[in-house]
Amino acid sequence: MNRHAVFWRAALLALPLAVFGVFVVWPLLDSFYYSFTDWNGFDPRYRFVGLENFARIVTDRLFTNATVNTVIWMVLALLLPTLGGLALALLLDSRAVRGANVFKSIFYLPICLSAVVVGQIWIWIYQPDWGLLNTFIEAVTGRPETFAWLAKPQSALYSVIVAWSWQQMGLSMVIFLAGLTAVPADLTEAAAIEGANRWQKTWYVVLPMLRPATVVVVALSVINSLKGFDILYIMTAGGPFHSSDTLAMFMYNESFKKYRMGYGSAISVILFLLTLAIIFFYFRQLRKLDEIHG
Amino acid sequence: MRRISPIKAAALAGALALTGGFGGGGSALAEGEVTISHYFSGELGRAGLEKIFAKFQETKGITVKDSPIGHEDFKAGILVRAAGGNLPDVFSYWAGARTQFVVDAGNLGAIDEMWAARGLDSVVAKSVADGATMYNGARYLVPFGYHYAGMFYNTKVMAEAGVTGFPTTWSGFMALCADLKAKGVAPIALGSKNRWPAQFWFDYLLLRTAGPDYRAKLMAGEAAYTDDEVKAAMALWKELVDAGYFTPNANADDWTDASDKVARGDAAMTLMGTWITGYWNGNGLMAGDDYDFFEFPAIADGVPNAVVGPVDGLLISANAPNRANAEELLAFLVSDEESQGTWAQAQGALSPNVGVDESIYTPVMKRALAAVGNADTFAFNYDLATTPPMAEHGLAMFARFMDDPSGYEGYLADTEDGAREVFGK
Amino acid sequence: MVVFVCLCVLALLFLAPTLGVILSSLKSTREIAFGALWTLPGGLYLENFREVLAHPSVKTYFANTFLVTVPATAGSIGLGILAGYVFSKLPFRGSELLFLVIVSGMFFPPQIVLIPLFRMFSGLGLLDTLWPMIIVHVAMGIPICTLLMRNFFATVPNALREAAIVEGANEWQVLTRVALPISLPALAVLATLQFTWIWNDFLWPLIFTQSDEKRTIMLGIVSLKGQYSVAWGIQGALSLVASLPTLIVFLFFQRYFIKGMTMGAIKG
Numbered sequence: 013m014n015r016h017a018v019f020w021r022a023a024l025l026a027l028p029l030a031v032f033g034v035f036v037v038w039p040l041l042d043s044f045y046y047s048f049t050d051w052n053g054f055d056p057r058y059r060f061v062g063l064e065n066f067a068r069i070v071t072d073r074l075f076t077n078a079t080v081n082t083v084i085w086m087v088l089a090l091l092l093p094t095l096g097g098l099a100l101a102l103l104l105d106s107r108a109v110r111g112a113n114v115f116k117s118i119f120y121l122p123i124c125l126s127a128v129v130v131g132q133i134w135i136w137i138y139q140p141d142w143g144l145l146n147t148f149i150e151a152v153t154g155r156p157e158t159f160a161w162l163a164k165p166q167s168a169l170y171s172v173i174v175a176w177s178w179q180q181m182g183l184s185m186v187i188f189l190a191g192l193t194a195v196p197a198d199l200t201e202a203a204a205i206e207g208a209n210r211w212q213k214t215w216y217v218v219l220p221m222l223r224p225a226t227v228v229v230v231a232l233s234v235i236n237s238l239k240g241f242d243i244l245y246i247m248t249a250g251g252p253f254h255s256s257d258t259l260a261m262f263m264y265n266e267s268f269k270k271y272r273m274g275y276g277s278a279i280s281v282i283l284f285l286l287t288l289a290i291i292f293f294y295f296r297q298l299r300k301l302d303e304i305h306g
Numbered sequence: 307m308r309r310i311s312p313i314k315a316a317a318l319a320g321a322l323a324l325t326g327g328f329g330g331g332g333s334a335l336a337e338g339e340v341t342i343s344h345y346f347s348g349e350l351g352r353a354g355l356e357k358i359f360a361k362f363q364e365t366k367g368i369t370v371k372d373s374p375i376g377h378e379d380f381k382a383g384i385l386v387r388a389a390g391g392n393l394p395d396v397f398s399y400w401a402g403a404r405t406q407f408v409v410d411a412g413n414l415g416a417i418d419e420m421w422a423a424r425g426l427d428s429v430v431a432k433s434v435a436d437g438a439t440m441y442n443g444a445r446y447l448v449p450f451g452y453h454y455a456g457m458f459y460n461t462k463v464m465a466e467a468g469v470t471g472f473p474t475t476w477s478g479f480m481a482l483c484a485d486l487k488a489k490g491v492a493p494i495a496l497g498s499k500n501r502w503p504a505q506f507w508f509d510y511l512l513l514r515t516a517g518p519d520y521r522a523k524l525m526a527g528e529a530a531y532t533d534d535e536v537k538a539a540m541a542l543w544k545e546l547v548d549a550g551y552f553t554p555n556a557n558a559d560d561w562t563d564a565s566d567k568v569a570r571g572d573a574a575m576t577l578m579g580t581w582i583t584g585y586w587n588g589n590g591l592m593a594g595d596d597y598d599f600f601e602f603p604a605i606a607d608g609v610p611n612a613v614v615g616p617v618d619g620l621l622i623s624a625n626a627p628n629r630a631n632a633e634e635l636l637a638f639l640v641s642d643e644e645s646q647g648t649w650a651q652a653q654g655a656l657s658p659n660v661g662v663d664e665s666i667y668t669p670v671m672k673r674a675l676a677a678v679g680n681a682d683t684f685a686f687n688y689d690l691a692t693t694p695p696m697a698e699h700g701l702a703m704f705a706r707f708m709d710d711p712s713g714y715e716g717y718l719a720d721t722e723d724g725a726r727e728v729f730g731k
Numbered sequence: 732m733v734v735f736v737c738l739c740v741l742a743l744l745f746l747a748p749t750l751g752v753i754l755s756s757l758k759s760t761r762e763i764a765f766g767a768l769w770t771l772p773g774g775l776y777l778e779n780f781r782e783v784l785a786h787p788s789v790k791t792y793f794a795n796t797f798l799v800t801v802p803a804t805a806g807s808i809g810l811g812i813l814a815g816y817v818f819s820k821l822p823f824r825g826s827e828l829l830f831l832v833i834v835s836g837m838f839f840p841p842q843i844v845l846i847p848l849f850r851m852f853s854g855l856g857l858l859d860t861l862w863p864m865i866i867v868h869v870a871m872g873i874p875i876c877t878l879l880m881r882n883f884f885a886t887v888p889n890a891l892r893e894a895a896i897v898e899g900a901n902e903w904q905v906l907t908r909v910a911l912p913i914s915l916p917a918l919a920v921l922a923t924l925q926f927t928w929i930w931n932d933f934l935w936p937l938i939f940t941q942s943d944e945k946r947t948i949m950l951g952i953v954s955l956k957g958q959y960s961v962a963w964g965i966q967g968a969l970s971l972v973a974s975l976p977t978l979i980v981f982l983f984f985q986r987y988f989i990k991g992m993t994m995g996a997i998k999g
Contacts, residue, residue: 020902021821028814028833028873035870036836039847046846053389053846054411100741103734110735117982118742121749124977126931128949129970133748136755140555144747160558163499165709178748186988235837235875242934249378251501252557253706260840268382270695271407273389273846280843291835343941371942376953379937386938390849392858394941 040284047277054271065278075279077254078262081169082286085258088170089237092177094229097184098222102214104185105192116189120182131246134175138162162248165255172247172256179243180236184229191225192218227298234294238287259283339369340631342620343384344398346653347374350588354652358645362638368631378500388413393623395632401438401447401617402690403525403697408621409441415622416444420633429641433684434658438617447619448636451646451655454615454674455506455687456599458582459575460568467491467574472600476514476542479603483551486574493551495573496708497559504556504704505688506577506614511539513612514605518683521612525692527729531703531722537715542605544711556708568597577602579615579687580674584654593668601677610682616690618655699724755967756780779968789969791944792951796930797976799861799947803868804925808918810869811876816906818877819884820892830881837874841934849938863939864947868929876921883917884910919987927977948973 047065051058069075100119104112122130137144138161149157161171195218203217241260244250250257250265257265263283267276346355352374359370373394375383380398387393393413399405408414421427427435430449439447467489473479483493498504512521516535523529524536546552553564553573565582567573569591576582583593591597604611620639622632639645646657647666656667656675664672678684689697703721707714725731757776783789818830852863887910895905911918933949940946952969981988 017821021817021823024813024817028810031810031870032833032836032873035866039844042847043843053385054408054413103738109738115738115742118745124927124981125974126949128933128952129974132966132970133751136751137748140558144751158554160555163555163557238838238840241840241842251705252709253702260842264842268385270698271385283840284843287838291838295831373942379953383937386846386849389846390853392853
């Protein structure tokens with residue numbers, strides 16, 4: 013039996029591990045190698061510069077700027093779609109809603125669109141002269157509005173995050189909806205009998221039951237937000253003047269626009285470590301949760 | 307870690323076996339092919355090239371495998387290919403500092419022999435050949451088309467505002483702007499979302515005040531962005547912005563948006579390269595009737611008359627598998643007058659080929675050609691004149707300036723910090 | 732009723748952006764350039780769609796995208812099934828750690844491994860084929876597929892597996908005949924997610940394809956954004972056409988998708 017298990021483990025794991033090792037782990041290590049060089053990408057010749065790239069990162073204003081933006085991005089890109097998705101799910105869960113399936117599809121629709129398409133749509137929405145947003149504001153306030161949402165350093169990052177949230181909200185909603193179907197009806201009925209109102213029911217009965225769904229939503233949000241490069245690339249490319257740079261964007265610009273592959277790789281290493289820290293933190297929280305739930 | 311290593315070894319072996327199984331799908335090329343990668347992905351450029359490549363294929367029997375990709379994506383894409391040691395036979399690139407960078411990295415094959423054998427000296431205009439094709443003493447680049455940046459305006463808007471003559475001096479230009487603004491027309495449109503459209507302002511203001519020699523020094527890192535010369539140019543620019551002569555939200559617009567504003571009559575003029583004529587023609591505007599241009603006015607006395615613009619070049623990579631075919635293609639693209647004409651018309655470009663008959667040009671392009679011919683110097687625009695890392699700093703500065711010009715001295719100081727790092731000053 | 736009105740307003744807000752693309756796709760470039768993007772089109776202008784659908788490259792783009800997306804989706808799910816099964820039913824010393832290493836793979840921004848992967852595929856002579864995209868998407872999909880499949884298989888009672896083993900089945904047979912048939916909802920979730928992600932990706936095609944014949948549809952959209960000209964209406968039409976397959980996949984799998992998410996969410 014045990015020998016069999018050993019055989020089957022090896023047989024079943026061989027292919028996934030091989031592919032993962034060769035095409036994910038190895039390139040990761042390979043890229044770290046360049047973080048100790050001054051490679052410019054074009055030139056086959058390069059020098060080893062030790063920790064010079066890392067020393068430079070510490071004093072690089074643009075790096076600090078990108079780090080702050082990354083934190084903002086991660087926090088908001090986690091909160092907005094999650095809370096929005098939860099709200100939508102709770103609204104839709106009232107089983108009496110007519111056409112619930114139509115609504116679900118509408119809210120889910122943006123997920124099916126690519127970053128390329130979503131980015132383009134939102135560029136048109138934020139367009140200062142004839143964009144939908146300013147047109148709407150004008151209609152409401154009656155005053156002409158020409159604020160350039162994507163072109164102002166104080167709003168560019170947040171405007172992209174809103175577009176991102178619009179796209180991601182549907183996914184959170186679906187998962188929360190799925191979680192909601194697992195809430196036993198007799199539980200909410202019991203609460204109702206005991207005199208709980210709608211909010212109390214939601215807060216004390218429904219939300220605690222959504223914990224596992226939340227775990228999935230948070231994981232997906234974090235994954236997607238760390239990868240939230242495409243939409244930034246399409247919408248602002250980190251601009252105007254770096255105000256919406258995230259670490260991934262910053263790394264891309266240093267590597268590919270300034271031709272500093274070595275320095276870009278060093279930024280990758282930092283990004284990697286940051287990601288590791290997040291993963292570590294997340295899994296630890298998960299484990300705690302597991303312990304609570306037995 | 308040690309416990310994982312046998313798994314990793316197994317993984318490697320497995321993957322090698324896996325990829326081995328795919329063999330044969332490689333990039334071995336059949337004879338009679340040449341691969342080219344370029345950034346002429348726009349509707350008009352693409353259509354023009356298809357026609358040109360078809361003719362090349364017909365006359366030379368060599369198949370062109372091309373892959374157009376948008377401007378910005380091209381920059382990254384070609385770098386990845388260079389880094390991976392897999393450049394196409396031929397790729398388009400901008401003459402100047404960017405090509406220099408690729409030459410320095412040893413990625414290009416020199417074409418002196420081909421140039422001489424095909425007699426390209428008598429084909430390519432000397433003014434273009436001198437500045438754009440030679441790097442480190444060898445010839446690398448074949449010019450495919452070039453552009454001139456001028457002040458393009460909407461003729462109807464100008465006529466309605468009662469403008470009859472166009473300024474040749476700075477005071478005249480300021481008066482024109484004031485006049486237009488007083489009549490309720492926004493004088494200048496600028497779409498600096500992708501930053502580079504703003505550079506023509508910096509280029510011309512600096513060239514017309516401090517002159518081409520000083521600018522060349524600044525581009526090479528031998529002068530400082532905190533010098534009085536640069537500050538003076540920026541101060542002039544600031545005057546224009548402060549007076550409200552630019553349309554608001556320049557950073558929100560693409561150059562095409564700014565062009566649309568002028569075409570619609572929402573603004574009177576825009577400082578842009580001749581490719582704007584290709585764009586406008588494509589949208590049904592008539593050269594001369596709907597739009598025209600005037601040259602950027604003189605500012606300081608005694609400064610040589612420089613014009614600004616980019617040269618689109620074609621390069622052959624150092625290890626091109628189809629080198630002979632690549633040379634054939636380059637020679638054809640610049641020498642075939644019909645193709646050069648097709649291209650000039652599709653892109654709104656000027657042809658570097660001296661044999662191309664002027665009659666192919668619109669009246670506006672004829673004047674652009676004359677403007678280049680009358681100039682003392684042809685200077686590359688900012689992001690082609692200075693090294694790519696430096697250009698990133700400078701372009702960011704322009705965008706920042708257009709957002710809020712009041713802090714320009716501080717921006718210049720930051721830019722100089724960047725320059726010190728880039729040039730190792 | 733309040734809820735219903737709320738939902739209607741939200742739905743309208745959600746639809747507005749998409750409506751913008753639809754409107755743009757029904758207008759000529761000239762019309763858009765002259766400032767009429769959001770207004771209702773004057774007439775039914777279908778030229779953009781005709782041009783997009785008639786364009787020979789667009790057909791190639793579509794074919795390529797299918798040729799990448801379908802095998803890569805299947806491949807990543809297949810590998811996820813194998814790994815997920817071992818991690819849930821045949822755990823060993825250190826398997827937890829190995830599992831974490833694999834799962835953490837899904838958190839990394841792909842830009843990090845761009846250049847090394849390009850060098851690797853260049854060395855293997857696979858550039859400008861569809862293989863790099865397929866392989867990379869399979870590899871990058873392993874973490875999420877492994878995670879979801881492990882969680883799903885965890886819901887399959889051990890007693891079922893043991894009973895089958897006692898009856899002489901081997902692990903492969905348990906996997907294919909016992910565990911997989913009850914995991915169809917999980918497969919639907921993964922199929923939808925992976926299909927959407929891979930279909931919509933443009934970074935890898937950007938890097939790995941060189942000739943127009945190997946482009947995928949998203950890259951096709953991006954490459955239409957030219958240097959010297961724009962064609963918004965065509966972009967809009969192409970965007971819509973390009974988004975159809977992911978929409979169809981979602982609508983097709985919707986029921987299973989939600990069911991699968993339910994189980995995943997409960998047992999997360």
